[in-house]
Amino acid sequence: MTHERKAVALISGGLDSMLAAKVVMDQGVHVEGINFFTGFCVEGHTHAIRKHDTDKPKRNNALWVAEQLGIKLHIIDVIEEYKQVVLNPKHGYGANLNPCLDCKGFMVGKAHDWMQQHDFDFIITGEVVGQRPMSQRRDTMPVVARESGAGERLLRPLCAKLLPETLPEQEGWVRREQLLSFNGRTRKPQIALAAQFGFADFAQPAGGCCFLTNEQYSVKLSDLWQSRGKRDYELDDIMLLKVGRHLRPRPHFKLIIPREEGESRYLEGYRRQFTYLQAFAQNGPIVLLDGTADEGDLLLAARITARYCQGRDAAEVSVRITTTDGAARIVAVVPLPTDEIHSEWLL
Amino acid sequence: MSLHTLDARRLLCPLPVIRVQDCVKGLSAGDTLEVTCTDPGVRYDIPSWCRINGHHVLETREHEGEIIIIIQVGSNS
Numbered sequence: 001m002t003h004e005r006k007a008v009a010l011i012s013g014g015l016d017s018m019l020a021a022k023v024v025m026d027q028g029v030h031v032e033g034i035n036f037f038t039g040f041c042v043e044g045h046t047h048a049i050r051k052h053d054t055d056k057p058k059r060n061n062a063l064w065v066a067e068q069l070g071i072k073l074h075i076i077d078v079i080e081e082y083k084q085v086v087l088n089p090k091h092g093y094g095a096n097l098n099p100c101l102d103c104k105g106f107m108v109g110k111a112h113d114w115m116q117q118h119d120f121d122f123i124i125t126g127e128v129v130g131q132r133p134m135s136q137r138r139d140t141m142p143v144v145a146r147e148s149g150a151g152e153r154l155l156r157p158l159c160a161k162l163l164p165e166t167l168p169e170q171e172g173w174v175r176r177e178q179l180l181s182f183n184g185r186t187r188k189p190q191i192a193l194a195a196q197f198g199f200a201d202f203a204q205p206a207g208g209c210c211f212l213t214n215e216q217y218s219v220k221l222s223d224l225w226q227s228r229g230k231r232d233y234e235l236d237d238i239m240l241l242k243v244g245r246h247l248r249p250r251p252h253f254k255l256i257i258p259r260e261e262g263e264s265r266y267l268e269g270y271r272r273q274f275t276y277l278q279a280f281a282q283n284g285p286i287v288l289l290d291g292t293a294d295e296g297d298l299l300l301a302a303r304i305t306a307r308y309c310q311g312r313d314a315a316e317v318s319v320r321i322t323t324t325d326g327a328a329r330i331v332a333v334v335p336l337p338t339d340e341i342h343s344e345w346l347l
Numbered sequence: 348m349s350l351h352t353l354d355a356r357r358l359l360c361p362l363p364v365i366r367v368q369d370c371v372k373g374l375s376a377g378d379t380l381e382v383t384c385t386d387p388g389v390r391y392d393i394p395s396w397c398r399i400n401g402h403h404v405l406e407t408r409e410h411e412g413e414i415i416i417i418i419q420v421g422s423n424s
Contacts, residue, residue: 063364063395066399072400
């Protein structure tokens with residue numbers, strides 16, 4: 001009786017990893033999915049926070065992919081361990097604060113650990129040669145295999161024919177001739193294969209699945225490090241960077257101003273951790289103050305808060321300022337005119 | 348068979364799913380887990396996670412902005 005081989009597939013929720021897993025499943029291999037939560041994932045959170053997305057199903061695409069494939073999915077919290085990847089990437093950053101090569105090596109390494117702990121035989125990724133400028137190049141793909149420790153147990157089914165044979169191919173666990181030779185940034189082969197498999201409604205995030213590839217997000221993260229004088233973060237820090245407008249009118253404090261009701265509701269959960277401001281009589285969003293503020297700073301923050309409430313055109317607006325100890329007071333301020341909100345304040 | 352509770356309020360997906368996953372690892376088949384969440388995404392994600400892992404959602408209800416989901420642990424957990 002032939003021993004059933006088992007593979008763990010990195011499932012991002014996008015099309016490529018879905019196809020890669022399916023190609024190997026169709027060769028009779030038992031596949032289970034693994035998905036890593038770094039805190040920077042675009043997946044889920046922004047949909048959950050922002051109300052305007054209510055027309056779209058608030059699904060987690062990795063779970064959806066696993067369900068379409070009929071496989072188990074193990075979601076692993078790597079928030080703490082991942083900090084070293086973001087803060088000290090051995091191979092540096094891409095166009096923004098995206099440490100893609102270190103990230104891929106980290107995730108394949110974690111999958112390799114999981115594979116060994118659960119007695120699986122090899123790892124599958126949806127990587128394609130030439131698809132990404134940093135982590136998916138012919139010269140960097142061997143780096144991922146080597147530095148992750150996965151070595152020859154790392155199979156990239158979508159481009160395997162363009163790469164040296166891996167252990168699963170050498171041992172006959174999978175047939176190389178049934179693997180693929182996708183190459184470059186074109187998506188046409190993936191779309192065609194999806195159609196062949198009957199997959200529809202799959203996710204294809206235009207900006208990738210990680211906030212670190214986003215220029216605006218990277219600016220906010222750099223600002224966070226600069227303002228605190230150290231490169232570090234907690235989960236709440238990086239979550240809040242995904243929410244609202246961030247205005248830094250002074251080097252020692254910034255304001256987080258929600259853009260709509262969903263974000264406002266989310267920020268309300270942080271009332272005990274931050275000084276917050278809100279228009280007292282007129283409707284307006286809750287505004288979080290991150291940093292330290294003296295009396296003059298608080299009045300400036302109140303004027304900015306007034307600018308974003310329904311009383312923005314009033315001669316005077318009452319704004320409640322509540323500190324982290326729960327003490328509250330009300331100040332009457334003139335809303336800051338739009339032309340006094342300097343563009344360089346907006347992160 | 349015992350009843351367990353999990354507070355996943357203020358966590359955004361996939362964290363509630365991860366907390367459920369970690370909690371269920373310590374439970375036995377037939378046990379029930381009542382999880383309280385605030386992220387509306389759990390209405391899709393927790394049932395999806397249950398389906399692919401062989402668990403059953405017995406009840407989903409909402410109360411004052413909180414979503415309460417009761418899960419029965421499946422036999423192949």
